[in-house]
Amino acid sequence: MRPWFRSYLLLVRWTALRLRFVLPLVLIVQVFLAVGIVIGFAYLIPGIDAATALYLATGAPTLGLITIGMVMAPQLIAQSKLEGTFDYNRTLPVPRTAVLAADLTTWLVTGAPGLLLGLLTAVLRFDLDLRISPLAVVAVLLVALTATTAGFALAYAAPPSATSLVTQTLVFVALLFSPINFPAERLPGWLQAVHRVLPFEYMAQAVRESLTSPAGGIAALPYAVLGAWCAGGLVITLRVMTRRR
Amino acid sequence: MLHIDSLTKVYRRGVRANDDISLDVDAGRVTGLLGHNGAGKTTLLHQVVGLVRPTSGRIRLLGRDPVADPAYARSACSFQPQSQAPLTGVTPRQAIEIVGRIRGGRRGAVRKRTAGLLAGLGIEEWADAPAERLSGGVRRLTAFCMAIVEPGRLVMLDEPTNDVDPVRRRLLWAQIRSLAAAGHAVVLVTHNIAEAERTIDRVVVLDHGRVVAAGSPADLAAGRDTGLEEVYIGLTGGNDSATLVP
Numbered sequence: 001m002r003p004w005f006r007s008y009l010l011l012v013r014w015t016a017l018r019l020r021f022v023l024p025l026v027l028i029v030q031v032f033l034a035v036g037i038v039i040g041f042a043y044l045i046p047g048i049d050a051a052t053a054l055y056l057a058t059g060a061p062t063l064g065l066i067t068i069g070m071v072m073a074p075q076l077i078a079q080s081k082l083e084g085t086f087d088y089n090r091t092l093p094v095p096r097t098a099v100l101a102a103d104l105t106t107w108l109v110t111g112a113p114g115l116l117l118g119l120l121t122a123v124l125r126f127d128l129d130l131r132i133s134p135l136a137v138v139a140v141l142l143v144a145l146t147a148t149t150a151g152f153a154l155a156y157a158a159p160p161s162a163t164s165l166v167t168q169t170l171v172f173v174a175l176l177f178s179p180i181n182f183p184a185e186r187l188p189g190w191l192q193a194v195h196r197v198l199p200f201e202y203m204a205q206a207v208r209e210s211l212t213s214p215a216g217g218i219a220a221l222p223y224a225v226l227g228a229w230c231a232g233g234l235v236i237t238l239r240v241m242t243r244r245r
Numbered sequence: 246m247l248h249i250d251s252l253t254k255v256y257r258r259g260v261r262a263n264d265d266i267s268l269d270v271d272a273g274r275v276t277g278l279l280g281h282n283g284a285g286k287t288t289l290l291h292q293v294v295g296l297v298r299p300t301s302g303r304i305r306l307l308g309r310d311p312v313a314d315p316a317y318a319r320s321a322c323s324f325q326p327q328s329q330a331p332l333t334g335v336t337p338r339q340a341i342e343i344v345g346r347i348r349g350g351r352r353g354a355v356r357k358r359t360a361g362l363l364a365g366l367g368i369e370e371w372a373d374a375p376a377e378r379l380s381g382g383v384r385r386l387t388a389f390c391m392a393i394v395e396p397g398r399l400v401m402l403d404e405p406t407n408d409v410d411p412v413r414r415r416l417l418w419a420q421i422r423s424l425a426a427a428g429h430a431v432v433l434v435t436h437n438i439a440e441a442e443r444t445i446d447r448v449v450v451l452d453h454g455r456v457v458a459a460g461s462p463a464d465l466a467a468g469r470d471t472g473l474e475e476v477y478i479g480l481t482g483g484n485d486s487a488t489l490v491p
Contacts, residue, residue: 010347017343018334085331091294092347093320244298244315245256245291 007094011102018085019076023110026072030111034064034118038125041181048126052182057122057130058208059181061115062143066174066203068111069147071167073103074155078163081155096241100152100234107148108141115140119211131213138223139210143203146226149233150199156240173200180204199229246272246430247293247399252302254288254454262288264454266302272398275421275431277441279477280451286434287327289451290401294324307398323348323392327403327434330388332376337368337387340376341394348395355394362390366416381408389417393424400424402433406440418444442473452481 016023037060042048048056080086089099122128155163174180177191178200184192195201202222209218247270254263262285270276278286291297293304295315304311311318332340338359345355363372371383379387385408393400402421406414414437421444425431435441442462450458450465458465458480462473465480 007347010343014335014343014347017339018331021334080331083331083333084326084328085333087296087328088326088331090296091319091324091326092344093316093349094347095316242315244296 004095004098007098008101011094011098012105015102015106019106022076023106026068027110027113030064030068030072030114031117033067034060034114035121037063037181038118038122042125053122053126053128054208054212055181055183055204057119057126057128058211059204060118060122061140062180062204062207063174064114064118065111065140065144066147066180066200067171068107068114069144069149070151070154070174071171073107073148074151074163074167077103077152077155078160082160086156090241096238099241100237103152104145104148108144111144130211133210133213133218135218136207136210139206142223142226142230143207146199146203146230146233149230149237151233153233153236153240156237178204199226202226246270246307247432248303248305249289249293250303250305252289252292252304253300254285254292254297255300262454263292263299266451266454266456268449268456268459270399270430270432271447272430273425273428274446275425275433275444276447276449277445278432278434278449278451279436279438279441281481284451284481285454286451287403288454290324290403290432290434293399294318294322294401320349321397322399322401323395323397324400325388325392325402325405327407329381329384330391332379332384332387335376336373337376337379337383337390338363338372340387341390344391345394348397350395358394359390362394362420365420366390367413382410382413385409386413386417389420393420396424396429398429400429400431402431404434404436406435406437414440438474438477439472448473450477450480457481 038056041056045052077086123130151167154166158166177187178198179187179195180200180203184195184201187195202225205219206222206226249266249268252263252266253261255261266285266289278289280286288297292299293306293311295311295318299312306318307321309317330340341359341362342355345359346352350358363369366386366389368383368386371379376384376387385405389402389405392402406417409417418440421431421433425446433441433445446461448458448460448462448465449456465473465476
């Protein structure tokens, strides 16, 4: 365990060093995004009722985590593949899981401030009264992990040019065509069916319920589905990382 | 140290990059791998370090099988890739020190060794400059330092002299010699044959994925009054029609 942890800490340091000019920008963009969804969507929808406000307030942090995990992380990995960092790291005597864990840590830490600020803005803007369950920590971590591992799997498996295109599409779909900021019932039937497989709806539900503690209790299904997505992403990522030509 | 026996690598597209290669690399010696672009030199190194899986044949590194145990290969062997090292956002000193620590070196020792290497290669003045401002040669020398700051028992260098000016190339060759003197086995790929001739103990010439000659530079010249470069051109037919492989 000790050599693994040593490698992990050094890799976190190296990733942070390499990205120290990029990460603050990512952080700022992410804060803008989370805060912007709360304020901007309120212009789009006049006369926001309590239910809509709740969706927007809890959807904003979820979208922030999706953006960082499925858009920014894979784009920087695509760039590292182009620059040769990916191949170089493969020649270093460090466990693959330590490389992955170090990357995940960097992204989770970068995502945290936007999440908190987005939520704070929503609470202030809509005068919300959240009842935050201890499960919120689990929900946020699981959503962040699922988004990031899915993003990694995409970036590692696909060529860099495709990664950029797919991530742009993903954020578009997540923002406008996913039941994150609004209830699933508003979508056509076929799209609802699609979202029963995709992780977006479950991400939103896990975050929303853990932040509001609804009377009916917190559903377990989203955690199970996100766990499965997360495991799938990890398996693909580790396989690509250890694949030899 | 390193024994390679009948190693063949055929890529999925059908390119035969290595064809029945056998060679031995000894500790304390510098082995030069020569050959045209696409002769299979990089593929050979990539198989030893575990980036490419051989199609057939055997590799033994310090008595173990790096194909079955790539993690062992990466710790026993340090490698300078042909592509430029990833230095975005870091300075040469930071990159060298962190790789030295990742390779298992202690903080104080790595710091001292890094300073020694930067001075030894005459690149101290750029040691703390952001990599974006560095010339290709200084970047290449930084990558060289990253490979040898905490060297494995086997050190493999893929075209370490590219982009480097003549004065610093001489310093680089001196560092390579001192690695061998310290008991490391060094395998290097170079097109700089005239300079390498003075440093390498053993030459292996590859052509279209096959070993066409191996021996000391003097053996290869075999009494002829020519340099290694002429011998090489004679051996490989002087053409550059090899199929390109990565």
